[in-house]
Amino acid sequence: MPEHPLTAALLAGERRALAKAITLSESTRPEHEAQAQQLLAEVTPQAVPSIRVGLTGVPGVGKSTFIEALGLHLADAGHRVAVLAVDPSSVRTGGSIMGDKTRMPRLTVHPGAFIRPSPSGGALGGVTRRTREAIALCEAAGYDVLLVETVGVGQSETQVANMTDLFVLLTLPNAGDELQGIKRGIMELADLCVVNKADSDPKAATRAQTELTAALKLLTPAAASWRPRALQASALTGAGIVEVWNAVEAYRTTVDVAEKRRTQTALWFDELLREAAWRAFQAGVDTGRLQQLRAEVLAGTLTPVQGIHALVEDLTSGKKPHT
Template sequence: MAVARPSLDDLDAGIRAGDRAMLARAITLVESTKPAHFEQAQALLERLLPDTGGAQRLGISGVPGVGKSTFIESLGGHLTGRGHKVAVLAVDPSSGRSGGAILGDKTRMATLATDPNAFIRPSPAAGVLGGVARASRETLLLCEAAGYDVVIVETVGTGQSETEVADMVDFFLVLMLPGAGDELQGIKKGILELADMIAVNKADMDARAAERAARDYRSALHILTPESANWSPPVVTCAGLSGDGLAALWDEVERHRQVMTASGERDRRRREQRRIWLWRMVEGRLLAALKRHGGVRETVTAVEARVAEGRLPAAKACEEILAAFLGQAAVDA
């Protein structure tokens, strides 16, 4: 027998009461691509908006093998031990066939997953640019409304995911491995520019190598102009497996919050993020509408092969597709 879908009132009340099952149902609703579900999700978010915004939003990225999951589990446990409620939004690679999340984070963070003051939500990337799930921003808001005062967003660490996540958090933490050396040459300048702090993880494996790496990263940061005039990104060492250095690391996150709040930059950053979110949503909805348009589908079928074969310039094909969607007069204007 099918389980009855909770009403808007049920979801509203359940989330405000901190009911994790209702929170999970609401996130599933937000992630749905069905038009009716979209309308209900937006109505729910509009109700809950006054109770959002109070959490410390922390983005975490790092190279493969840096130990993000172990680090996040240890940090999450440290924070719940200090009285915080922690939500972890971890964007999993999508199944190539079903598009669903592999749900690996439930097993990679098994201890944190059973903590009553923690909530872990793996979300399918579903082909979205940078691997950031389409509804991650709305999921973040739902978690805040449910009373989670720390929301951690883990990136998949590929492509543009770092920029996507940096545009939805207050503090962007980049995890690095010990033994920077030659690795430093291959680090993208962009990732250093996004970082509010660099943490050299796995320092328990080789403390001296970790300290050398930290010095190298500090030197690299000195070359760059900090994004904020009020904050110079620190470089710390830590060990996710043992928990060493996590307390000092979190003290830096809290110091950043105090500095940015006092200067007014935290509020300005969030206002700009909301503006960015708006236009990314507009772009996404327009693209979806374009792909559903009957005339566009016919035009794409006609021009796509010619572009792929090199017989039609992409810009010209774009003009034809937009003309089918908007009408030639609108394109010419």
């Protein structure tokens, strides 16, 4: 099979080639999926060592501003920084605003940075697959720092935490009530908590940091070798940005990131297996029989579990779908 047309340019670090490659990987057309998988197979073995950082926080916490401040600090220091921002898709129209570049104007034009907003597509599995492949493509293009911004505090954070090395939760000063609204599961995912906009109310920021530190001590850390910590920062003034990155570096040298990635790859494989099994199940189900069982469930003559068992029995008994 001849080499994919984008392979050489992507490995040379050309941003246009990277953008095209990610677009290809996001396509749902079967022929594009085959091309994307060929490209990934060719470039992944040559990917550069990297650190993958996931970031989340409630709306208004300043995620984009914080990422721009951190990204500029790293890019100016010689790192190549890729920002993958997952944009929520409308459940009604399927569209996304895709406005992350406008919120990071200085980082967008930095030669050492690449920003890619991607639509969530309304499906968590879709986010996971697209973002994982975008991460691999960015690493192949020579980006050694990957910053993955999530849509906000919600279910997708678990998905993003399972594809990054370090997960950062951004909060605000006067966050007592806010902390009550953050699910315990999100707190358990956090390897690092950062009180952003600390310059707006220094006393409140210190109080929030103290509260976060106390809360983190009550949770079981994801890695036995790392105790999650809380810091302060101001994306507006740049205060605390260096300390945040120092904490990321400390995490990187403390935790076995390679083993964590192997575990994540196994989870990814299992997710894809479930998707493939579901597609195969749908292809083998007799639609007439499905509608019949659905009607019986709605009528109350079968429980939902009984209806599913009946479908599975049809498949395992070798009954052919009606044509």
